[in-house]
Amino acid sequence: MPRLPAFPSIAAVLCLCSFLQGASLIADEPPIVDFENDLQPILTRFGCNSGPCHGKARGQGGFQLSLLGFDAQQDFDAIAKEGRGRRVFPGAPENSLMLAKPAGTIPHGGGRRIDVAGPEFQTMLTWMRQGMPRKAPNAPALKSITVNPASAVLAPKQTQAIVVTAKYSDGTERDVTRLTAFQSNEAPIAAVDETGVVTAGEITGDAAIMARFMGQIAVCDVMIPRTETIPADDYAALPRNNFIDELVWQKLQRLNITPSGICDDHTFLRRVTTDICGRIPTQDEVNAFLADTAPDKRAKVVDRLLLEPEFADHWANKWADLLRPNPYHVGIKATFNYDHWIRQSFHERKPWDQFVKELLTARGGTFRDGSVVMFRDRRQPEELTTLVSQLFVGVRLDCAKCHHHPFEVWGQDDFYSFAAYFSKVGRKGTGISAPISGSEEFVFTGTSGAVTHPVTGATMEPRPLFGEAPPVVEGQDQRESLAAWITSPNNHLFAQTMANRVWADLMARGLVEPVDDLRATNPPTNGPLLKALGEHFRDSGFSLTELVRAIANSHVYQLSSLPNDTNVSDTRNHSRHYRHRLRAEVLLDAVTVVTGVPPEFDAMPPDSSAKQLWTHRSDSLFLDTFGRPDPNQDPPCERMSDSTVVQSLHLMNSEKLFRDIGSDSGSAKSLADSSKTGEEISVELYTRVFGRKPTPDETKLVVDLLAAEGAVRRQVIEDLMWAMVNSAEFVFQD
Numbered sequence: 001m002p003r004l005p006a007f008p009s010i011a012a013v014l015c016l017c018s019f020l021q022g023a024s025l026i027a028d029e030p031p032i033v034d035f036e037n038d039l040q041p042i043l044t045r046f047g048c049n050s051g052p053c054h055g056k057a058r059g060q061g062g063f064q065l066s067l068l069g070f071d072a073q074q075d076f077d078a079i080a081k082e083g084r085g086r087r088v089f090p091g092a093p094e095n096s097l098m099l100a101k102p103a104g105t106i107p108h109g110g111g112r113r114i115d116v117a118g119p120e121f122q123t124m125l126t127w128m129r130q131g132m133p134r135k136a137p138n139a140p141a142l143k144s145i146t147v148n149p150a151s152a153v154l155a156p157k158q159t160q161a162i163v164v165t166a167k168y169s170d171g172t173e174r175d176v177t178r179l180t181a182f183q184s185n186e187a188p189i190a191a192v193d194e195t196g197v198v199t200a201g202e203i204t205g206d207a208a209i210m211a212r213f214m215g216q217i218a219v220c221d222v223m224i225p226r227t228e229t230i231p232a233d234d235y236a237a238l239p240r241n242n243f244i245d246e247l248v249w250q251k252l253q254r255l256n257i258t259p260s261g262i263c264d265d266h267t268f269l270r271r272v273t274t275d276i277c278g279r280i281p282t283q284d285e286v287n288a289f290l291a292d293t294a295p296d297k298r299a300k301v302v303d304r305l306l307l308e309p310e311f312a313d314h315w316a317n318k319w320a321d322l323l324r325p326n327p328y329h330v331g332i333k334a335t336f337n338y339d340h341w342i343r344q345s346f347h348e349r350k351p352w353d354q355f356v357k358e359l360l361t362a363r364g365g366t367f368r369d370g371s372v373v374m375f376r377d378r379r380q381p382e383e384l385t386t387l388v389s390q391l392f393v394g395v396r397l398d399c400a401k402c403h404h405h406p407f408e409v410w411g412q413d414d415f416y417s418f419a420a421y422f423s424k425v426g427r428k429g430t431g432i433s434a435p436i437s438g439s440e441e442f443v444f445t446g447t448s449g450a451v452t453h454p455v456t457g458a459t460m461e462p463r464p465l466f467g468e469a470p471p472v473v474e475g476q477d478q479r480e481s482l483a484a485w486i487t488s489p490n491n492h493l494f495a496q497t498m499a500n501r502v503w504a505d506l507m508a509r510g511l512v513e514p515v516d517d518l519r520a521t522n523p524p525t526n527g528p529l530l531k532a533l534g535e536h537f538r539d540s541g542f543s544l545t546e547l548v549r550a551i552a553n554s555h556v557y558q559l560s561s562l563p564n565d566t567n568v569s570d571t572r573n574h575s576r577h578y579r580h581r582l583r584a585e586v587l588l589d590a591v592t593v594v595t596g597v598p599p600e601f602d603a604m605p606p607d608s609s610a611k612q613l614w615t616h617r618s619d620s621l622f623l624d625t626f627g628r629p630d631p632n633q634d635p636p637c638e639r640m641s642d643s644t645v646v647q648s649l650h651l652m653n654s655e656k657l658f659r660d661i662g663s664d665s666g667s668a669k670s671l672a673d674s675s676k677t678g679e680e681i682s683v684e685l686y687t688r689v690f691g692r693k694p695t696p697d698e699t700k701l702v703v704d705l706l707a708a709e710g711a712v713r714r715q716v717i718e719d720l721m722w723a724m725v726n727s728a729e730f731v732f733q734d
Contacts, residue, residue, distance in 0.1 A: 030126050031136070032130060032133055032136035032137060033123060033126050033127035033130060033133070033136065034133075034135060034136035034139040035072065035075075035076050035127070035132075035133065035134055035135065036072045036135075036139070036142075036214075037136075037139055037140070037142065037168075038123055038127070038136075039123065039124065039127055040069040040072060040075060040214060041069075041176065041179040041213065041214055042114070042120045042123060042124065042179060043065065043069060043075070044068055044069045044179075044181065044213075044214060045120075045178075045179040045180065045181060046102065046113040046114055046120070047110070047113065048065060048102065048110070048113065049065035049066060049067060049068055049069050049075070050067070050068070051067060053110055055067040055068060057402075060109065060110075061109065063078065063087070064078060065078055066403065067402075067403040067406070068212075068215070068403070068406055069214060069215070070215060070403050070411060070412075071403075071455065076134055079098060079132075080132045080134075088128055088132060089128075090128060090131065090132070093125055093128035093129050094125065096128055098124065098128075099121065099124055099125060099128075102114045103115070103116050103121060119178075120179075138170075140168035140169040140170035140172060141168065141169040142166055142167075142168055142169075142213075142214055142215075142216060143167050143168060143169055144166075144167050144216055144218075145164055145165065145166050145167065145176065145180075145211065145213050145216040145217075145218045146164070146165050146167070146218055147162050147163070147164055147165075147209075147211050147218040147219070147220045148162070148163045148164075148165065149162070149220060150218075150219075150220060150221070151220065151221040151222070151223075152198070152220065152221075152222050152223070153222075153223050153224075153225065154190070154198070154200035154222060154223070154224055155200065155224070155227060156200055156201065156202045156224060156227070157199070157200060157201075157202070158199075158200050159197055159198060159199050159200070160197070160198045160200075160222070161195075161196060161197050161198075162177070162182070162192070162196040162197070162198060162209065162211065162220050163175065163177050163196070164176050164177045164180040164196065164211045164213060164218065166213060166214075166216070176213050177195070177196050178195075179213060180196065180211050180212065180213045181194075181211075181212045181213070182194065182196050182209060182210065182211055182212075183209070183210045183212070183521075184198075184207050184208070184209050184210075185207055185208045185210070185521065185522060185523075186205065186206070186207035186208070187201075187207075188201050188203055189201050189203050189204075189205040189206065189207040189222075189224055190206075190207035190209065190222040190224060192209050196211070198220070198222055200222070200224045201224065203224070203569055204224055204225060204226050204255055204256075204257065204569055204570065205223075205224060205255070205569075205570070205572055205573070206221065206222060206223040206224070206255075206525070207221075207222050207224075208220070208221055208222075208521060208522070208523045209221075209222055210407065210521040212406070212407070215409075215411075217407065217408065217409065217520055217521055219520055219521060219523065221523065223254065223255070225254060225255045225256045226255060226256035226257060226566060227256075228256060228566075229256055230253070230256050230257075230258055230566070232253070234258060235249050235252070235253045235258075238259065238555070239262075239555040240555065241553055241554050241555045242550055242553060242554055243532055243536070243550075244529065244532075244533075244550065244551065244554035244556055244557075245554050245555045245556055247526060247528050247529040247532060248526065248529065248554075248556045248573070248574055248575075250528070251525075251526050251529070251573055252567075252573060252575055255570075255573065256566065257566045257567045257570055257573065257575050258564060258566045258567065258575070259556070259559055259567065259575045259576065260559050260560045260561070260562055260563060260564055260567060260575065260576035260577075261559070261560050261562075262555070262558050262559060262560060263558055263559060263560040263561070263577065263734070264560075265289060265290055266286065266289075266290060266690075266691055266692035266693070267560070267692075267734050268298060268301075268558055269281050269285065269286060269289050269290075269301065269691060270690075270691040270692075270733070270734070271577070271733055271734065272298075272301060272302060272305065272552055273285070273301075273305060273691075274582060274586055274590075274733055275505070275506050275552070275733075276302070276305040276306060276311055276314070276548060276552065277305050277308050277310040277311050277314055278310060278313070278314030278317070278583065278585065278586045278589070278611050279310055279314075279586065279589055279590070279593070279609075280586075280589075280590045280593055280691060281691050282593075283684065283687045283688055286687050286691050286692070287687070289301060290693070298553075298558065299553055302549055302552045302553055303549070306545050306548065306549060309347065310609075310611075311346075311545075312343065312346035312347040312349075313343065313346075313347075313609070313611050313612050314586075314611050315346050315544065316342050316343040316345075316346040316347075317585060317611040317612075317613075318505065319342055319346075320339055320342055320343075320614075321629055321635070321636065321637045321638075321639065322391055322635055322636035322637065323338070323342060323359075323374065323391075323635055323636070324338060324339055324342070324615070324616075324635060325338070325373065325374075325376075325377035325634070325635060326377075326631060326632055326633075326634070327615050327617060327631075328434055328435040328436075328437075328617075328631075328632075329377065329432065329434050329435075329437060330366070330373055330376045330377045330432070330437055331366070331376075331436070331437035331438050331439070332438070332615075333366075333367055333438070334366040334367070334370075334373045334376060334437070334440075334441075335373065335614070335615055336614050336615075337366065337367060337368070337369075337370035337373065338370040338371070338373035338374070339370070339614040339615070340370055340614070341369075341370025341371050342370070343612075345358075346544075349543070349544070349545055351541050351542045351543060352498055352537075352542035352543075352544060353487035353494075353542040354542075356392055356483065356486060356487050356494075357483045357484075357487055358371055359371050359374060360388065360479050360482060360483040360486070361477060361479045361480050361483050362374065362375065362443060363443055363444050363445065363477075364442065364443065365440050365441070365442045365443075366429075366440050366441050366442075366443075367440040372442075372443040374387075375425055375427070375443045376427070376432075376441050376443065377635075379427070379432070381419040381420065381421075381422035381423050381425075381451050382401060382415075382416075382419050382451075384419070384422045384425075385397060385401075385415060385418050385419040385422065386398050386401070387635070387636065388482075388486075389418065389465070390516050390636065391497075391516060391636060392486050392494060392497065392498075393465065393486060393491070393493045393494060393497060393518075394493050394496065394497035394500070394512075394515075394516050394517065394518035395408075395410070395465060395493070395518065395519070396516070396517050396519075397410055397414070397415050397418065400412060400414055400415040401415050407519060407521045407522070408519045408520070408521065409520075410465070412453060412454070412455065413453070413460075414463075414465055416451050416452070416453050416454075416460045417460045417461065417462065417463035418462075418463070418464070418465060419451045419460070420450070420451040420460040420461060420462040420463070420478070421462045421478045421479055421481070421482040422451075422478075422479065423449040423450050423451045423462075423478070424445065424446040424447065424448065424449040424477075424478055425443065425445075425446060425449070425479070426443070426444045426445060426446030426447075426449075427441055427442065427443055427444075428441065428442040428444065429441030429442055445477040445479075462478050462481065462482070464482070464485045467485065467488075467490065467491065468485075469481050469482065469484065469485035470484050470485070487542075489538050492531070492534055493518060495534035495535070495537045495538040495542070496518065496530055496531070496533070496534035497515075497516060497518060498537060498542075498544075498547075499530065499533035499534045499536075499537045499547060500512050500515050500518070500524070500530060500533070501515045501516070502544070502547050502548060502551065503530075503533060503551060506548065506551050506552065506557060507551070507556075507557065507574055507577075507578070508577070508578040508579070508580040508733075509571070509572065509574075509578055511524040511525050511526055511529060511530045511533075512524045512525075512530065514638070516636070525572045525573055526573065526574075533547070533550075533551075536550055556574055557577075558577075559574075559575075559576050559577045560576060560577060561576055561577040561578065561579045561734050562576070563576055564576075577734070579732050579733065579734055580641055580732065580733055581626075581641060581642075581643050581647075581731055581732055581733075582731060582732065582733055583626075583639070584610070584622070584623045584625075584626035584627050584628045584639075585609070585610035585611040585613070585623065585628070586610075586611070587622075587626055587731065588610040588620070588622050588623060588626070589609050589610050589611065590730070591622075591657065591660070591725060592609075592610075592660075593688070594667065594688055594689050594721065594724075594725060594730075595657075595660040595661050595663065595666050595667060595668070595721070596663075596665070596666045596667030596668075596670065597660040597663050597665060597666045601613060601618045601619075601620070602618050602619055603615075603618060604618065610623060615631070616628055616629055616630075616631040617631045621650070621654075621656075622650065622654070622656070622657075625646055625647055625650045626647055626650075627639050627640045627641065627642075643731075647731075648726075651725060651726045651731070652726055657722075657725070658722075661718050661721050661722055661725075662718055667688070667721075668714065668717045668718045668721050669714060671684060671685075671717055672713045672714035672717050673714075678699075678702055678703035678706045678707065679699055679702075679703060681702060681706065681717065682694045682698060682699045682701075682702035682703065683699075685702065685717070685720060685721065685724065686698060686724075689721070689724045689725065689730055690724070690729055690730065702720065705720070
């Protein structure tokens with residue numbers, strides 16, 4: 001009898017069915033949600049961890065997240081553990097505060113942030129249903145993001161969608177456009193909405209569109225040229241005095257902009273004299289230059305001005321703003337010595353890398369070694385970090401002191417590793433006793449000291465922001481390693497930061513603005529030019545003189561400020577010269593030249609110029625009105641170059657200016673007492689005040705006023721001088 005096939009028992013069948021059912025359920029379950037890769041991007045994209053909301057220093061409504069999600073562990077604990085778990089409700093995730101508030105189903109101070117039907121709500125709901133895991137198994141780490149396209153040329157009103165791709169450590173990629181934050185640095189030129197769609201404006205120029213996803217930054221460069229094209233031959237025919245002209249013309253050609261014509265001789269002479277030496281040209285200089293017919297006379301003027309002592313005082317005065325402290329904090333004698341060291345360095349034409357090395361590694365006493373005063377003023381490594389990185393590398397690290405930089409790659413590790421270079425600065429003396437602080441203090445290389453990370457508590461080892469620095473040898477001053485890294489010819493930011501600052505001083509606008517904020521999300525208007533300027537500065541041995549010479553001799557520097565039809569809206573690409581108000585000290589010294597009455601400053605020798613002042617505490621209502629820094633402000637002190645109603649009112653109503661113009665020892669009285677004719681007086685007035693000869697109509701005006709019935713010769717001259725000093729032609733550099 002044949003054997004029947006064996007059949008499984010009922011229990012076995014039930015077990016198998018149970019297994020298959022479970023396998024089916026597992027197959028249908030969504031993948032594990034990773035807190036860092038999936039949840040934090042949602043919090044960042046919809047502003048939950050932004051500064052105005054829960055990312056502020058003390059949080060919002062008792063709920064604090066790390067700013068822009070820089071600390072994943074803190075955020076996880078705040079959501080899943082703190083508040084006795086009241087923000088999440090595992091038993092009924094749909095009712096969790098973390099979902100109900102941003103979805104707007106219950107009152108929320110931040111309003112409705114996410115859609116219940118949207119993928120973000122579902123991701124957060126799934127994470128809660130899965131038990132709120134801290135990490136998904138084998139979750140990859142975010143490495144970088146890219147934007148597509150990386151650059152675009154758009155017509156006015158044209159749109160362009162940007163796609164952002166995240167790249168992870170396991171080689172996978174993900175489209176994260178929906179969770180990316182976008183921002184334009186020039187919204188009138190090219191604006192971007194929250195979905196990454198760029199819309200070109202009607203202004204010719206270019207803009208950088210920043211894409212930020214979980215601490216990673218990528219930039220899309222957008223250019224909007226003029227729709228009317230310019231023949232290539234027009235650009236080929238433009239003068240090229242040096243490399244600067246070629247690179248500027250290339251940029252203008254891409255924008256379909258043509259430069260203005262060259263400025264006339266008197267405009268150039270006044271421009272270059274005020275820029276290089278911080279003074280207006282003398283009458284003899286004006287007469288000689290206008291009479292000179294040599295084709296290279298402009299280059300000769302540049303060479304002459306670069307040799308004058310006033311060149312050193314003018315540029316030292318600029319850097320005193322950035323370095324010089326409040327004398328009521330560090331002491332009057334210490335401040336005086338610091339100012340003397342700065343000025344002496346410029347008078348010696350000290351190479352810039354040498355200047356910076358001496359400053360960063362300074363040792364000695366504040367009464368004898370002026371360079372050490374920086375370490376008397378900035379006493380904590382963190383204070384020195386923000387000053388040094390900003391001035392000499394063009395990196396603003398202030399944000400990274402407390403959290404990850406919102407627009408750059410720098411985080412707290414970078415900040416405190418950089419600060420560690422200053423951890424062993426030793427000081428001996430009575431220290432600061434403001435407002436007098438009169439005693440001497442000595443700065444030396446200490447043997448102890450450390451910088452700790454404020455979150456992890458780890459002791460930080462000195463490390464540069466990028467690249468490699470010379471290793472710190474046992475017993476060596478750590479600052480020497482830092483100075484070597486900063487001033488290295490391989491550190492492109494060191495040369496470019498100074499080149500950009502000098503370019504801004506001479507051209508009225510930097511290639512990067514602000515001038516000390518060089519970062520990927522704030523790109524230069526002409527990247528190749530900034531690179532070339534930095535290389536020229538480096539190859540010249542970091543010579544400020546040679547950098548100024550190259551810029552002043554370029555055809556671009558000598559352009560007229562009068563716009564043409566193509567460049568009337570250009571304010572960034574140097575297709576024309578940008579008019580700007582003279583610096584406060586330059587303007588006051590110019591008034592002194594015009595009136596012929598020497599100034600009087602407290603704590604200064606007779607006949608000192610305004611640009612030679614060693615402290616902003618020297619009393620001068622004129623300098624305060626025209627924007628010199630507040631003496632109580634900590635360096636670096638950036639000046640406001642805008643014109644104000646107060647400035648105009650001061651020139652019209654200043655009692656001191658009234659006295660100087662009407663002084664018996666002034667130039668108006670001397671001119672009135674002379675035997676010069678009306679024509680000769682007009683020539684002298686216009687040459688002295690404006691640095692040019694008068695037009696026939698201007699000469700006729702002066703002659704008619706002097707010859708009018710009842711006219712008092714001296715009074716007419718004083719009134720003319722007063723009116724000319726109050727004019728835009730005098731106050732502004734053309």
